[in-house]
Amino acid sequence: MKRVKAAGRAALVLALCVGVTACSRTPDLMNTQRGQDTPDEFAILPNKPIQQPENYRDLPPPTPGGSNRADATPFKDAVAALGGSPDRLNRTGEIRGEPGLIGHVTRFGLGRDIRTILAKEDYEYRKRNDGRLLERLFNVNVYYKAYRPQSLDQEAELARFRRAGAATPSAPPSGEFQ
Secondary structure (H helix, E strand, O other): OHHHHHHHHHHHHHHHHHHHHOOOOOOOOOOOOOOOOOOOHHHOOOOOOOOOOOOHHHOOOOOOOOOOOOOOOHHHHHHHHOOOOHHHEOOOOOEOOOHHHHHHHOOOOOOOOHHHHHHHHHHHHHHHOOOOHHHHHOOOOOHHHHOHHHOOOHHHHHHHHHHOOOOOOOOOOHHHHO
16 A cells, blocks of 8 residues: 555656646746846837928928838948948848958858758757756756857957957956956
């Protein structure tokens, strides 16, 4: 009788463990939503300031569903911030001109579905490095542990650049890391 009770308890514990681990979900390594009860300040995208035109007759006609001069243009803003010419971007965001740059960047081929491929590979990697049972159960952040093999040692790279004679003006002074 004792054996039957012990076997019953063991089966119950085993079923409970299988039930908890069988709950499949997308691996969430970073847990950015954990404990967040305030607004996300990065979700707010400010518009450009509204400008008073010199002459209202010179305004372009409105285009329903189109853009206006106060809309945010993050791609053009990024190109301008990096020293490029935002006027060279067409409506799809592809760069026109610059054949030397485009030729160099696409010299090993151009995969149009690279985002899909990377998303799939990253999902598989996150599934393999999803953390242990208790880490998943208590929603512990395992992002940095999972991606540690792919991380860069900042101090070693800075020392390597300085030994090579490269200028590192935005890095801390030499004695800071020692």
